[in-house]
Amino acid sequence: MATTTATPTPAPKVNRIGLTVLDYRGGKTTLCAGCGHNAISERIIDAMYEMGVQPERVIKPSGIGCSSKSPAYFMSRSHSFNAVHGRMPSVATGAMLANHKLIALGVSGDGDTASIGIGQFVHLMRRNLPIIYIIEDNGVYGLTKGQFSATADLGSKLKTGVVNDLPPIDTCAMAITLGATLVGRSFSGDKRQLHSLLKAAIAHKGTVMLDVVSPCVTFNDHEGSTKSYKYMKDHEEPLQELSFVPAFEEINVEYDAGTTVEVTMHDGSRLRLSKLEEDYDATNRIKAISRLHEAHEKGEVLTGLFYVNPEAPSFIDMLNVTDEPLATLPESVTRPGREALEQVMEELR
Amino acid sequence: MATTDVALHEAFGQREPKRVVNNMSIQVATVNGSGSQSSNTVLLRSIFQMGVPVSGKNLFPSNIAGLPTWYTIRANKDGYIARKKEIDFVIAMNAETAQEDVMSLAPGAAVLYDEPLKLNALRNDLIFYPVPYDKLVAPVCPEAKLRKLVKNMIYVGVAAQLLGIDMAEVEKALRKQFATKVKAANLNLAAVRAGFDYATANLTKQDPYFIQRMDKNQGMIIIDGNSAAALGCMFAGVTVVTWYPITPSSSLVETLIDYMKEYRIGPDGKATFAIVQAEDELAAIGMVLGAGWAGARSMTATAGPGISLMAEFAGLSYYAEVPGVVWDIQRVGPSTGLPTRTSQGDVLSTAFLSHGDTKNILLFPCSVAECFSMAQDAFNLAEQFQTLVFVMSDLDLGMNNWMSDPFEYPKAPIDRGKVLTKEDLDRMGGFARYKDVDNDGIGYRTLPGTEHPAAAYFTRGTGHNEKSGYSERPDDFEKNMERINKKFETARAFVPRPELMAGKSKAKIGIIAYGTSHWGIIEARDQLRDEYNIETDYLRLKAYPFSREVHEFIEQHERVYVVEQNRDAQMLCLIKLDIKPELVTRLRSIAHIHGLPLDARSVTDELTSMEGK
Numbered sequence: 038m039a040t041t042t043a044t045p046t047p048a049p050k051v052n053r054i055g056l057t058v059l060d061y062r063g064g065k066t067t068l069c070a071g072c073g074h075n076a077i078s079e080r081i082i083d084a085m086y087e088m089g090v091q092p093e094r095v096i097k098p099s100g101i102g103c104s105s106k107s108p109a110y111f112m113s114r115s116h117s118f119n120a121v122h123g124r125m126p127s128v129a130t131g132a133m134l135a136n137h138k139l140i141a142l143g144v145s146g147d148g149d150t151a152s153i154g155i156g157q158f159v160h161l162m163r164r165n166l167p168i169i170y171i172i173e174d175n176g177v178y179g180l181t182k183g184q185f186s187a188t189a190d191l192g193s194k195l196k197t198g199v200v201n202d203l204p205p206i207d208t209c210a211m212a213i214t215l216g217a218t219l220v221g222r223s224f225s226g227d228k229r230q231l232h233s234l235l236k237a238a239i240a241h242k243g244t245v246m247l248d249v250v251s252p253c254v255t256f257n258d259h260e261g262s263t264k265s266y267k268y269m270k271d272h273e274e275p276l277q278e279l280s281f282v283p284a285f286e287e288i289n290v291e292y293d294a295g296t297t298v299e300v301t302m303h304d305g306s307r308l309r310l311s312k313l314e315e316d317y318d319a320t321n322r323i324k325a326i327s328r329l330h331e332a333h334e335k336g337e338v339l340t341g342l343f344y345v346n347p348e349a350p351s352f353i354d355m356l357n358v359t360d361e362p363l364a365t366l367p368e369s370v371t372r373p374g375r376e377a378l379e380q381v382m383e384e385l386r
Numbered sequence: 387m388a389t390t391d392v393a394l395h396e397a398f399g400q401r402e403p404k405r406v407v408n409n410m411s412i413q414v415a416t417v418n419g420s421g422s423q424s425s426n427t428v429l430l431r432s433i434f435q436m437g438v439p440v441s442g443k444n445l446f447p448s449n450i451a452g453l454p455t456w457y458t459i460r461a462n463k464d465g466y467i468a469r470k471k472e473i474d475f476v477i478a479m480n481a482e483t484a485q486e487d488v489m490s491l492a493p494g495a496a497v498l499y500d501e502p503l504k505l506n507a508l509r510n511d512l513i514f515y516p517v518p519y520d521k522l523v524a525p526v527c528p529e530a531k532l533r534k535l536v537k538n539m540i541y542v543g544v545a546a547q548l549l550g551i552d553m554a555e556v557e558k559a560l561r562k563q564f565a566t567k568v569k570a571a572n573l574n575l576a577a578v579r580a581g582f583d584y585a586t587a588n589l590t591k592q593d594p595y596f597i598q599r600m601d602k603n604q605g606m607i608i609i610d611g612n613s614a615a616a617l618g619c620m621f622a623g624v625t626v627v628t629w630y631p632i633t634p635s636s637s638l639v640e641t642l643i644d645y646m647k648e649y650r651i652g653p654d655g656k657a658t659f660a661i662v663q664a665e666d667e668l669a670a671i672g673m674v675l676g677a678g679w680a681g682a683r684s685m686t687a688t689a690g691p692g693i694s695l696m697a698e699f700a701g702l703s704y705y706a707e708v709p710g711v712v713w714d715i716q717r718v719g720p721s722t723g724l725p726t727r728t729s730q731g732d733v734l735s736t737a738f739l740s741h742g743d744t745k746n747i748l749l750f751p752c753s754v755a756e757c758f759s760m761a762q763d764a765f766n767l768a769e770q771f772q773t774l775v776f777v778m779s780d781l782d783l784g785m786n787n788w789m790s791d792p793f794e795y796p797k798a799p800i801d802r803g804k805v806l807t808k809e810d811l812d813r814m815g816g817f818a819r820y821k822d823v824d825n826d827g828i829g830y831r832t833l834p835g836t837e838h839p840a841a842a843y844f845t846r847g848t849g850h851n852e853k854s855g856y857s858e859r860p861d862d863f864e865k866n867m868e869r870i871n872k873k874f875e876t877a878r879a880f881v882p883r884p885e886l887m888a889g890k891s892k893a894k895i896g897i898i899a900y901g902t903s904h905w906g907i908i909e910a911r912d913q914l915r916d917e918y919n920i921e922t923d924y925l926r927l928k929a930y931p932f933s934r935e936v937h938e939f940i941e942q943h944e945r946v947y948v949v950e951q952n953r954d955a956q957m958l959c960l961i962k963l964d965i966k967p968e969l970v971t972r973l974r975s976i977a978h979i980h981g982l983p984l985d986a987r988s989v990t991d992e993l994t995s996m997e998g999k
């Protein structure tokens with residue numbers, strides 16, 4: 038018998054609901070090595086884990102495309118619905134009507150959102166449905182081998198040399214215009230910023246629209262592309278340094294009120310914006326839209342939190358639905374009694 | 387001999403004087419947007435309250451105001467309430483169509499007309515009753531801008547006097563129509579009285595048509611199919627409704643909204659439902675699927691163009707196995723077609739809606755009572771079979787008023803299908819979403835939000851295996867498709883069974899029909915027996931897939947006429963695919979595509995001509 042005492046295996050690190058980061062993992066990715074989408078999946082796993090979100094409460098609706106396959110690669114303990122091309126918003130809306138206690142994390146792509154899905158995207162944004170809508174934006178259709186999408190920048194070049202001669206749709210400017218209540222842009226390679234934005238998204242009640250530039254290593258990462266890793270590293274202009282303090286953490290770090298603004302989220306969490314651009318105000322919708330248009334004029338790739346309104350009523354609030362999820366209401370509630378039918382029949386006699 | 391009979395006898399010496407009691411077709415020709423709907427409903431209700439079986443059919447244009455519209459009321463002591471082609475009594479209020487309306491009448495018909503139209507100059511073989519509406523309306527309606535609407539109430543009074551409808555019943559019907567608007571009721575009642583009094587003083591009854599009190603409608607209700615469907619959905623426990631307005635389905639959801647606000651608000655003042663007007667039919671059906679997937683009883687209502695747009699999602703529902711209910715209030719297509727006319731033209735396209743091998747469950751209500759009961763069948767079937775169920779109503783059923791026995795409160799409890807709870811999973815440890823555990827083709831599902839680590843599964847329209855994992859394996863795909871087909875085979879025994887109406891003696895001829903064609907068929911069968919000595923058996927279909935009764939019926943008859951309201955014999959095509967090849971030659975098609983509700987005479991004529999009579 039050995040005389041040495043065995044060192045106890047350290048207990049795995051758990052979050053506030055007792056789950057390990059492994060409980061948030063998904064299946065093995067089948068996307069290309071180096072695809073930006075995989076990095077976004079990793080950030081989602083980290084954010085959900087750190088926020089202590091019960092994975093069973095999360096649903097992962099998606100459309101069609103490389104981006105929309107990615108829900109298979111994170112959070113296997115959450116229900117997924119890989120729907121039809123461009124129409125994840127309606128599926129997500131239906132699911133949230135059925136059970137508003139769910140947390141919807143929708144994944145779409147730039148083709149899925151800005152072309153075939155632009156109609157449903159527009160109407161989702163105007164309803165302020167509680168959902169985190171992520172566009173994994175690479176400017177091309179991957180699964181059909183590299184055609185331009187509607188977010189491709191003017192003058193951007195395909196591998197084949199074809200130059201895009203149409204202006205891009207700015208999904209963030211659109212989302213703010215239409216009524217989304219937390220809107221930002223990030224880059225799959227900007228780990229810190231994306232992490233903070235995702236945590237703020239989880240704390241937000243209403244429509245979150247995050248456009249995450251996510252380079253396609255196979256079809257759109259070459260010289261001449263404006264959605265490549267290199268282009269993003271050279272041109273990304275963050276508006277702020279973001280940090281997020283969840284409601285359940287009692288950390289009070291002093292900050293300089295002159296350069297930092299704190300936004301209190303609906304659940305009491307705080308999002309700190311250390312301004313890199315002095316006069317930018319992320320609660321001003323009109324200025325946000327104007328700044329985005331200005332960025333296009335200047336050829337900047339602006340990132341960060343563009344707009345937030347933590348208090349706007351959500352679509353669920355407006356519908357005044359009962360607290361219990363509609364999905365599981367018992368028959369005693371959903372089927373009126375005999376006297377109700379008799380009353381209606383009497384009126385029709 | 388009554389003086390009226392003398393008058394008739396003198397006017398048409400060739401005709402035998404007679405009284406035609408409780409057997410007539412009244413047509414009111416007006417301009418749409420002139421408020422004639424209220425007048426026509428009052429007239430219909432008055433006859434209904436007289437205890438005479440009656441139906442009302444609105445033939446209206448796709449327009450807000452200014453185009454011609456016709457309303458046909460059929461009163462029949464024997465209970466025939468299908469459309470009748472021949473009009474006996476015309477109320478001509480529309481200058482634009484008056485001439486044509488009058489010219490198309492059979493000799494002896496009566497015409498009640500606006501005096502300045504001078505219709506009496508057109509023919510000398512009709513009975514004319516001139517009414518000076520403008521002169522009569524002015525004293526009862528001082529407010530000039532209301533006169534256009536009130537004017538139409540005058541003809542109700544004139545017709546009541548001429549036909550012998552009790553004014554007390556007219557007043558009762560009118561008070562019901564304007565239930566909460568006492569002022570409007572009084573104004574309109576004054577107009578009805580003005581018409582009645584004018585007729586008493588100035589018109590001599592010359593036509594033979596009379597309404598006489600009967601006792602056939604005791605306890606019955608009047609309702610349109612869309613309202614009946616709305617009630618059915620409410621009592622079926624619908625929780626999520628998503629829709630996009632389209633004629634003739636819009637009133638289904640609009641009525642549902644009213645009923646739900648009245649009966650489905652909880653004690654906390656909060657709704658036990660969500661109704662959302664979507665941006666289009668693509669979104670409406672997407673929301674239905676999302677809600678059905680997450681556990682709601684979800685539905686939408688639409689018409690042909692909406693069905694076309696829903697095709698892709700229908701395939702996803704079929705293959706990913708997501709429940710939902712779709713009401714198709716059929717109208718005439720293709721394309722925009724005749725958007726305000728009735729049809730059964732979506733049968734084939736809806737049965738196979740979507741790409742790939744897709745087969746959908748369809749239900750065919752023929753009456754308002756079935757709109758109510760099949761709403762419950764539809765939701766139960768959708769959740770039992772985890773697929774979309776289409777209820778194939780039509781404009782005639784959905785938008786017209788029908789008499790009915792009162793609806794029966796649902797007998798069976800709501801069936802939510804195979805859903806595993808947390809407790810089930812605790813016991814079982816896990817599950818395979820698409821595994822055929824019970825040998826009926828139907829797998830078990832979990833709802834998002836189920837608090838168990840093994841509850842989640844991945845729903846997708848791409849190839850998948852039993853455990854809902856992504857799979858492009860040929861054997862996985864084939865096995866899965868065969869299992870889904872097995873569900874469809876299982877459904878044959880669970881959908882509403884067809885109704886057999888046997889002839890009085892053994893019949894060689896069978897008739898198969900469905901939906902609103904029913905009303906023309908029951909009358910046509912009597913015509914065939916009484917006028918041609920042809921005995922028929924009749925099988926009314928209520929659902930697709932077909933149950934064994936359909937096969938047996940065809941086996942038992944030498945010739946089977948499939949009557950339907952489309953050009954291409956769509957139901958006949960579905961039957962052909964289902965029966966033994968040697969039986970196919972027994973099928974014959976009687977098809978109608980003119981957009982008007984099916985009448986008995988057309989069926990009788992076509993069937994006898996095909997029988998060589």
